[in-house]
Every structure is written in structure tokens, then in C-alpha cells.
Amino acid sequence: MSIELTDVNKIYKSGEVEVHALKQASIDIPDKQIVAILGPSGSGKSTLLNVIGGIDRHDSGTIKIDEDMLDNMTDKTLTEYRRHTLGFIFQQYNLIPTLTVQENVEVGRQLSQNPLNMDDILEKVGMLDKKDKFPFQLSGGEQQRVAIARALVKNPRLLLCDEPTGALDEETGKKILSLLKYVNETFDTTVCIITHNNGIGEMAHKVIRMKSGEIIEAYENEAPLDPEKVSWV
Template structure:
């Protein structure tokens, strides 16, 4: 258990379907991620990783258990309060960038900045992301890696306490994947947000403070790394 948990999950259960079609996706999952930690969540397809992320992100409701993020108990919130949680405390980065094609890189980030009471300075963020010189371009005019950087900026500009990343390197080549992971390190160091990265790539666990592994909906690994590797030194 981390000394200062920011994300705390206890007895989390989720199923889909009823009767003979009922499938248990998460069963009695309990874990905690410390404030300011990078956590990597591993597991094969169908292990419950994306469901876990959706529950923590307030996109789905748990059948049982509790989720606490930054002192907020998600399972006790009304739909309106869940929307405020997603707006104020959460950033979400997807494998496929989901950028608005008719908005520039800067405008794609500005869209979510307007949702926050305390957004980050956009020009400073663009520079940190290596996108300042591309700020007036449209998504189709930049590379996949630059589009993913924009997606990270869109999630980060709200100044969230928790950044959830669902396979953020899944659509990228090897070198670009490492650049995005290095950017995650920078984001964690410079902005102090807690980061949960869902991935199939076992090598990424070496850059994390904490490693979680799901198998058939159950948590089978929960360890803190005594020593971490820099993203630039990862190989796979």
C-alpha cells in the first residue's frame, strides 16, 4: 500500500449480461496507486483492463466495491457529480486519438481548457509537448506521434490529478512509442499528476512506480518497482 494513495480501489466487481450469458469481467479487485506515481496495468486481451479503466474514469458503474480518487468516492456520486468528476479531476488518453479533424492542434487542446477552472497555460503546454511549431496545423497534417501528443495535451490542459491512458502507444511504431513514454515521464515529473497506463507491452512496466496485472478479471500482481528504468532505455 502506498503511503499517500491517490487512487484506491476496494472489492471492485463488474459483470455483463444475465443468466447463462452472464460474464464476470472483474472480481474482487483491490489496489491503490500513490499520488504522483506512474502505474502500469498489464494483462492479456479480455483480462478486464479496459473495464477497470472505464470504472475508474466514471464511464461505467461497478456492481460492487468502491473507487476513491483524490478523496472522492465515485460509487456515491450522482450522474451530475460524475460528470463534474470527469471534468475536474480526470484526463483520458485513448489509443486512437479522437481529435476533431477541422480544429487545429491548438484548438483541439483549447476545447477542454475551457472546461477547467484552473487550466494550464496552453502555450507553455504546447512547448512541453513539442507541438508549439505545429499549433496551427490540422491533425491530418502531422504525424501519428504528434497527434498522440495533442491527445495527451487535450487531457492534460485541464490540470487533472489523474491521467488514464488506454494503450497510448498501441497505434504507434517503436521509436514514436518510446517518445510518447518519455513524454509521460516528463508529464509525471513536471505536472505531478498520477498516471495509469493500460498496455499489452510488458516492457513498459520497468518505467513504472507500480505494476498491476490482471488475469481473467482478478488482480494477480501488485508490486512497487524498487528500481525504475528511464523510458529511453526500454527495449522490446
């Protein structure tokens, strides 16, 4: 799934104060790539992901996802787009504490018209043998695997990840990155990863660097590193 942003602006207003969270952002993300979005806190990374994911609307400019323009999509079409095309993964996993692993993943499956087989996905993320456990019985890395399974079972063409390893230690974080790479290669999923960790840029096909709402740098990596080999900062 390819993504093309042209001169995208997003301004948040609270009272008299305006925050220009995205300033004339233009970027191409080719299909089937892993993209790392880097930048300091408040630089606009989540805003960029949220407008691409149709969670938030941009104020001006154009966003094209494959051949579809998000700009004038009705709320209904945007909901369909989020439901059928996207998977989201967050730093805090957002699992439902009263549901088992299997039941949490079932929530994702129910949202899709074209879901993948639940046990296959649980096996691929290494959680099949723990499918009857509750989130509190799992480590952070295991909970993130379940969150990835919940996103993947929908069979999304685009996976949007906001600090997916932010709560994890280096060893576990690298395992999660390896899983994202595996997902990208196995399912041809385009994967966008927001991170403070510059090392994650080393495994991406493309790196986008943001500062104060602007995309200040974007480059392709000739030879993305294996996730196990990236530096961890």
C-alpha cells in the same frame, strides 16, 4: 491523487450471457505514481480504467479517489469529477479532424475551471510550431502529443491512458512514454497506463497484472527505468 479499490466487481450482461469483467479487484495506487496495468486481451484492463475514471459504474465494492468515494456519487458529481480531475488518452488519439491542433487543445481547455496556458502546454509537448496544422497533416506520434496536450491543458490530477503507444513504432512510442514521465514529474500527475507491452512495466513505479478479470499480481518497481531504456515487445 491516490486511488484505492476494495473488492470491486463489474459484470456485463448481454442477454443470457454474463461477463465478470472485474472480480473482487482490490488495489492501492499511491499519489504521484506511474502505474502500468498489464494483461492479455479481455482481462479487464479497460474496465478497471473505466470504473476508476467514472466512465462506467462498478456493481459492488468501493472506489476511493483521495478522500472521495465514487460508489454513490450522483451522475452530476461524477461528471464534475471526470471534467475537472481527469485527463484521458486513447490509442486512437480521438482528435477532431476539422479542428487545428490549437483548436483541439482548446476543447480540453474549455472543459476546465483551472486550465493551464495553452501555448505553454503546446511547447512542452513539442507542438507549438505546428499549432495551426490539422490532424491529417501530422504523424501518429504528433497526433498523440496533441491528444496529450488536450488532456494536460485541463490541469488534471489523474491521467488515464488506454494503450497510448499501441499505434506507434518503438522510437515514437518511447518518446511518448518520456513525455508521460515528464508530465508525472513536472505536474505531480498520477498516470495510469494500460498496455499489452510488458516493457512499459519497467518504467512504472507500480505494476498491476490482470487475468480473467482478476488482479493476479501487483508490485512496486524499486528502480523504474528511463522510458528510452525499456524493452519493447
